[in-house]
Each structure stands twice: as C-alpha cells, then as structure tokens.
Amino acid sequence: MLRRVPWVVWLFLLVPLAAEVFWVFWPALNSFSLSFTRWNGIGAAEPVGFGNYVDLWNDPVFRTALRNNVIWVIGFGGLSVLGGLILAVLLNRPGRGIGIYRSAIYLPMVFSLAVTGLFWRVMYSPAGLVNTTLGALGLESWERQWLADPDVALYAVLIAAVWRQVGYIMVLYLAGLKGVDPALEEAAAMDGANRRQRFFSIVMPQLKGVNAVVFAVTVIDSLRTFDIVWAMTRGGPYNSTQLLSTYMFEQGFTLVNLGYGSAIAVVIFALAIVFIISYLVRSIRQED
Amino acid sequence: MSTTSDYTRRGFLLGATALGTGGLLSACVGSGGGSGGETSGSGGGDASGDAAGPVTLQSSLSDPAPKAALELVIADYDGDVTLNTVAIEQFRAQLSTYLTSNTPPDVLTWYAGSVARDYAAEGLLLDVSDLWTGDGACAGFSEALKSLSTAEDGSQIFVPTNYYWWSIFYKKSAFAEWGVTIPETWDDFLALCETLKGLGVNPLANGIGSTPWMASGWFDYLNLRINGAAYHRELLAGEHAFTDPEVEAVLTEYAKLIPYFDPNMASYSHQEAVTPMIQNSAAMYLVGAFVTQFFPEDQQDDIDFFSVPPINPDVPSAEEAPTDGYFASANTANVEGTKALLSYLASAEAQQQFISESASSNLPTSPDVDSSGFSPLVQKGIELLENTEEITQFFNRDSSDALQSTADDALTRFLADPSDIPGILAGWQAAAERVWAQ
Numbered sequence: 001m002l003r004r005v006p007w008v009v010w011l012f013l014l015v016p017l018a019a020e021v022f023w024v025f026w027p028a029l030n031s032f033s034l035s036f037t038r039w040n041g042i043g044a045a046e047p048v049g050f051g052n053y054v055d056l057w058n059d060p061v062f063r064t065a066l067r068n069n070v071i072w073v074i075g076f077g078g079l080s081v082l083g084g085l086i087l088a089v090l091l092n093r094p095g096r097g098i099g100i101y102r103s104a105i106y107l108p109m110v111f112s113l114a115v116t117g118l119f120w121r122v123m124y125s126p127a128g129l130v131n132t133t134l135g136a137l138g139l140e141s142w143e144r145q146w147l148a149d150p151d152v153a154l155y156a157v158l159i160a161a162v163w164r165q166v167g168y169i170m171v172l173y174l175a176g177l178k179g180v181d182p183a184l185e186e187a188a189a190m191d192g193a194n195r196r197q198r199f200f201s202i203v204m205p206q207l208k209g210v211n212a213v214v215f216a217v218t219v220i221d222s223l224r225t226f227d228i229v230w231a232m233t234r235g236g237p238y239n240s241t242q243l244l245s246t247y248m249f250e251q252g253f254t255l256v257n258l259g260y261g262s263a264i265a266v267v268i269f270a271l272a273i274v275f276i277i278s279y280l281v282r283s284i285r286q287e288d
Numbered sequence: 289m290s291t292t293s294d295y296t297r298r299g300f301l302l303g304a305t306a307l308g309t310g311g312l313l314s315a316c317v318g319s320g321g322g323s324g325g326e327t328s329g330s331g332g333g334d335a336s337g338d339a340a341g342p343v344t345l346q347s348s349l350s351d352p353a354p355k356a357a358l359e360l361v362i363a364d365y366d367g368d369v370t371l372n373t374v375a376i377e378q379f380r381a382q383l384s385t386y387l388t389s390n391t392p393p394d395v396l397t398w399y400a401g402s403v404a405r406d407y408a409a410e411g412l413l414l415d416v417s418d419l420w421t422g423d424g425a426c427a428g429f430s431e432a433l434k435s436l437s438t439a440e441d442g443s444q445i446f447v448p449t450n451y452y453w454w455s456i457f458y459k460k461s462a463f464a465e466w467g468v469t470i471p472e473t474w475d476d477f478l479a480l481c482e483t484l485k486g487l488g489v490n491p492l493a494n495g496i497g498s499t500p501w502m503a504s505g506w507f508d509y510l511n512l513r514i515n516g517a518a519y520h521r522e523l524l525a526g527e528h529a530f531t532d533p534e535v536e537a538v539l540t541e542y543a544k545l546i547p548y549f550d551p552n553m554a555s556y557s558h559q560e561a562v563t564p565m566i567q568n569s570a571a572m573y574l575v576g577a578f579v580t581q582f583f584p585e586d587q588q589d590d591i592d593f594f595s596v597p598p599i600n601p602d603v604p605s606a607e608e609a610p611t612d613g614y615f616a617s618a619n620t621a622n623v624e625g626t627k628a629l630l631s632y633l634a635s636a637e638a639q640q641q642f643i644s645e646s647a648s649s650n651l652p653t654s655p656d657v658d659s660s661g662f663s664p665l666v667q668k669g670i671e672l673l674e675n676t677e678e679i680t681q682f683f684n685r686d687s688s689d690a691l692q693s694t695a696d697d698a699l700t701r702f703l704a705d706p707s708d709i710p711g712i713l714a715g716w717q718a719a720a721e722r723v724w725a726q
Binding site: 043238250 | 377380381387407410498500554555689697700701704715722726
C-alpha cells in the first residue's frame with residue numbers, strides 16, 4: 001500500500017511534520033524537562049528533580065485547583081451534554097420558527113469566552129440583572145455577590161460556561177439525530193415501545209459516534225477552560241475559583257516560576273491523556 | 289513600529305509557516321514582544337556600537353493617554369529611537385527574557401525599588417551612576433529618590449521620572465453636605481466612619497474584586513502607622529514573619545475598619561469602586577493619585593485628600609509613593625546612545641511634557657520642573673511627600689509580585705472573615721516561605 005504513494009507526497013508531508021515537530025513537540029518536551037527545574041527565566045535553570053511535584057502536593061492552592069477541576073469536568077461536562085441533548089431532541093422536529101430557536105441557542109457560541117465572561121460579570125454584579133430579578137421575585141434572601149462569594153463563585157462561572165457550550169453540543173447532537181433512521185423508531189413504535197424505550201434503546205445506540213465526539217470535545221474543553229474564569233474572577237476570591245489552567249498561567253506567566261508552572265502543565269497533560277486514552281481503549285474494545 | 293499586538297501561539301505558528309524564513313520571523317517576534325525563549329525578543333538587533341546608532345525603548349505604558357504622551361516625548365527627541373509598546377501583563381512576563389537576550393532592548397520602562405534591585409543583582413542592568421553625579425540628568429533629584437534607585441552594590445541603576453502618592457481621597461462638597469470635617473487623629477477617623485455610617489453612607493470605598501492587591505493599601509498604611517517603615521520593609525524582605533505579634537496588631541486594627549467598607553467591595557475593581565463616591569453613597573477611598581482620572585470632569589476640582597492619621601506616635605511619618613521610570617539593559621550595544629536617551633527622559637522638559645500630556649496626577653522627580661501650572665491637588669501631593677520622613681513604594685514594589693499574590697489571598701480572605709487572624713497569618717507565612725524559597 002505505502003509504496004504506491006509517490007515520494008513527492010512524502011516530501012510535502014515532511015514539511016508540516018517538521019513544522020509540527022519543531023514548533024509543537026519540541027516545546028512540549030521542553031516543558032517536561034522544565035518541570036524538573038526551578039527557573040525564573042534568568043540565567044541557568046536549577047535542576048530540582050521531583051521537587052516541584054512535591055511542592056505541588058503540599059500547595060493548598062494546587063489542591064483547590066485540582067478539586068475545582070474535578071467539579072468543573074463533572075459539572076460543565078454533565079450539564080452541557082445533558083442540556084445539549086435535551087435541546088437537540090426537543091428541536092429535532094419540523095415546525096414554525098424552530099430555526100429561530102436553534103439559532104438563538106447557538107448564538108452564545110459565536111462570542112468569544114472573554115466576551116461571555118464580561119457579559120456575565122455585568123449580570124452577576126451586585127446591582128446586576130440576576131440580583132434585581134431575584135429581588136423582583138421576592139427572593140431577596142437569595143441575592144448574593146455571585147463572583148465574590150467563595151461558596152458560589154465557581155458555580156456562577158460554571159453556569160456562564162455551560163450557557164455558551166450548550167448550543168454547541170446541541171448542534172452536534174442535531175447532526176447526529178439527522179442520521180438516525182426514522183424507520184427503526186416507527187417499527188419499534190408499532191411493536192409497542194413507549195417514547196422512553198424508543199429513545200434509549202433505538203435512538204441512543206445510533207448516536208454512538210456522536211457520543212464519542214461529544215465526550216472528547218467536552219473533556220478537552222473542560223480541562224483547557226481558562227479564558228472565562230480569567231475574565232470573570234481571575235481565580236479569586238482568594239483562589240477559590242482557581243482551575244489548574246488559571247493557576248498554571250498565574251505561576252508560569254504572571255509570577256514567572258517557569259519550572260513550577262511547567263509542572264502544573266504536565267499534570268493537566270497527564271489528566272487529559274488518561275481520560276482520552278482510557279475512553280479510546282474502551283470504545284475500540286466495544287467495536288471489536 | 290509601535291505595536292501592542294498579542295500573538296497567540298496558533299496565530300504565531302500560522303504566520304511562521306506562511307512566512308517560513310528565519311529573518312522575517314525574528315523581526316516579527318521583536319516588534320510584537322512575542323513568544324519563545326530561543327528568539328531574541330528584541331527589535332534592536334541592528335544596534336551598532338556608535339553613539340549615534342539607533343536605540344530601542346521597550347515600553348509597558350499601554351494605556352491610551354500615557355502611551356500617546358510617551359510617543360510625543362520620543363517624537364521630540366533628536367536621536368534614532370524605536371519605541372515598542374507592549375501590554376503590561378505581557379511586558380511583566382517577558383521582562384526577564386528581554387533583559388537576558390543577546391540583543392536586548394536598550395531602555396525599558398519599569399518600577400524602582402526591589403524589582404529593579406533584583407535584576408541589578410543578576411548583573412542585568414546598566415550602571416547609570418554617572419547620570420547621578422556632576423551635571424548628570426538626575427544629579428538634582430532628591431536623596432530619597434537616589435537611594436531608591438541604588439542597587440545593593442551602591443551603584444545607581446534606575447532613572448525615576450515620575451511618581452504618585454497614596455492618601456485617603458474624598459469629595460469636599462460631600463463632606464460639607466454631611467457636615468463632617470477631615471479627622472486629625474486615628475480615633476477621630478474611626479468616629480468619622482461611625483458618623484458616616486449612621487448617615488447611611490458607606491464610609492470607605494474599595495475595590496478588591498478583580499484588583500485584590502487593593503487590599504494591601506490599608507495593610508501597608510496600618511503597618512507603617514503602627515510598626516513603622518523600617519519594620520514594614522524588613523517584613524516584606526522576609527526578615528520578620530507574618531505570624532509576628534506586630535502583624536497581628538495590624539490585622540486587629542484592620543478588622544475595626546471592616547464594618548465601614550462598602551459591602552460590595554469584593555465585587556468591584558479599583559476603578560468601579562469610584563462610582564459610589566461619584567454618587568455620594570461612599571465617602572473616602574485610600575488609593576493612589578491615579579484615582580483622579582476615574583472621576584468625571586466636573587468633579588475634578590471637588591477632589592481632595594488627607595493622609596492616614598497617625599496611630600503609634602513613636603514611629604516616623606511615612607507615605608507610599610510608587611515611583612516609575614526607566615532602566616537600561618547591561619547588554620546594550622550602544623551605551624552612549626542609551627545614556628543620552630535616559631538623560632533626555634529624565635530632563636525637566638520631557639517630564640513636564642509627559643505629565644501634562646498623560647493627564648495624570650503624577651508628580652515629576654526633577655526639581656526643575658515648573659510645578660506652578662499643576663493643579664492644587666498635585667501641589668498638595670508634592671507638599672505631602674516633601675514633609676514626610678519615610679517613603680515606601682507599595683507592597684509588590686517593596687517585595688515582589690509573587691509575595692503580592694500571597695498577600696492578595698490572605699488579605700481578601702481576612703476581609704471576608706476576620707474571625708481567625710492567627711490562622712490566616714499562619715497560612716500567609718507558609719505561602720510567603722514558599723515564595724522566599726524560590
């Protein structure tokens with residue numbers, strides 16, 4: 001097979017490969033070796049072995065960030081997938097104005113996360129829309145300084161992020177639902193299956209391919225979440241909304257602890273790889 | 289070729305692939321102050337050794353008014369200067385890369401104090417002592433500024449060009465309306481807060497949301513008033529512990545102020561905190577003089593300030609006066625041209641032009657600047673700093689940005705719940721020790 005590919009093609013493939021190796025893999029590997037050093041960007045890096053990783057484990061902010069990241073993956077992933085799927089099923093029917101609904105729900109995806117963050121910051125501000133709405137409904141006791149209260153700040157940011165992501169997941173599922181054979185569902189209905197049974201036993205299995213895409217997209221998106229948290233809280237109040245990515249940015253680029261920041265980056269990388277590989281292995285096994 | 293563009297890695301890669309030549313690449317990186325440790329990070333690659341050769345000025349003044357002001361100042365300079373303006377966050381992150389590269393920018397904007405001293409200790413800054421002697425451009429500057437610009441080895445490595453003061457700002461018309469006067473003593477001040485609160489006004493404005501470093505303003509001042517400037521500097525240099533009874537006394541005093549702060553301060557930035565003052569729902573604000581630019585035009589003449597009243601009569605008077613200016617890279621290829629530019633920037637005319645064009649309340653460092661045209665507020669600021677015994681910078685400038693982040697965490701935590709001061713101080717000390725160990 002391979003011999004039939006003309007050598008010119010290999011030559012053309014080599015160019016992007018060289019660029020990729022030099023500009024992506026080489027810096028990535030550098031980041032690994034940096035994580036075993038202490039370096040402020042001046043002079044030579046001082047090797048410290050696993051010192052940075054030991055420090056990470058004893059660093060209360062890192063543990064907060066790790067815990068927040070778990071909450072984030074579950075909350076952000078779960079809510080956006082659930083919301084996106086429900087919306088897709090509800091809007092997967094012909095009807096008047098259905099296109100307007102779909103576009104309206106997809107619209108937030110058009111804005112950058114930084115813009116989304118600013119927009120929600122205004123909503124959450126002490127005299128903003130959220131608090132005034134609660135006040136108008138007679139729920140004054142629910143009013144909060146949403147982004148300044150460490151008990152709710154992370155969830156307040158999470159809702160803003162889900163608000164944006166849900167339209168994207170909806171579009172992915174809508175595309176998947178278009179590929180579902182309606183004849184199968186009709187046949188099941190003839191056999192007396194109710195809506196619930198039809199959805200879980202007939203439709204969902206056919207969405208397997210889309211599910212794999214949605215899972216990968218969601219895990220990657222939730223691990224790399226950075227801009228919306230940075231735009232809304234910068235990890236505050238007192239580090240209570242810090243994610244691994246924001247803490248890495250703060251350590252690596254604001255404080256220029258390049259070794260320590262690289263160690264956090266390696267942890268993020270390891271987590272992403274573990275998630276993705278374990279999922280891929282499982283889905284490949286199922287296909288066999 | 290003044291650019292503030294922010295290259296993302298992806299955008300950068302795309303550009304890199306498209307252009308595909310090393311020469312063009314490094315030119316891109318230089319002008320954008322872009323990414324990558326291997327690239328030179330300098331636009332001054334073609335700088336030659338002769339005095340008339342070109343000089344690069346790397347500037348972090350990316351706010352519109354100061355940026356335009358510096359461009360005007362540079363336009364009036366005779367020599368060949370390339371001004372690169374970089375967004376301040378990026379400048380901070382890249383500063384060590386700039387200074388360590390083989391062809392560094394010749395002159396850079398930054399802060400006086402421990403940050404400059406740290407770079408000088410690494411041998412990265414140009415010795416500019418000859419500007420401070422004889423008829424040098426800085427020779428007439430005050431002794432306080434000279435010691436601030438002096439490295440550990442006794443040489444001068446910094447050229448201060450302007451500074452500003454911290455104080456408690458208020459509006460004269462609002463105080464008249466409420467029938468209150470400025471306090472003379474600390475007890476008066478607390479009583480004033482109580483009176484204002486009784487009137488339904490938030491006595492103290494602050495914005496510690498996206499700018500948590502604002503919480504350090506009161507910490508610095510209470511430490512200066514209770515333990516004195518010497519202790520404050522030593523504490524920030526790591527010679528004392530945050531668990532000391534001295535620091536606990538500061539937080540105990542700070543806790544007395546908490547009921548008087550704007551309850552929304554945790555949601556505001558330092559700029560948003562001004563809005564309640566404009567609307568007369570908050571009364572006083574301990575902040576730097578840069579705050580005046582946030583007030584509307586018609587309230588500018590209404591703004592006044594008073595110094596934080598003394599608490600412990602045994603400590604010398606002290607004020608915070610963060611100083612901005614320039615230093616030069618030790619690796620500059622054009623020492624003569626660099627010093628000529630520094631001398632120009634330090635000159636009275638350049639300082640005056642910069643301050644008036646940038647519409648700030650900053651003070652000139654040169655005694656030769658004609659200050660008669662400055663507003664009464666600025667005149668009062670000059671007088672305040674001339675009559676104080678000690679001058680400090682600000683928490684981060686007297687220590688480091690890393691220590692500032694430990695203060696942000698500890699102090700915002702404390703302001704949210706002051707019930708466990710020893711616990712907060714223990715956590716602060718542990719975080720500070722990690723910073724000092726770096």
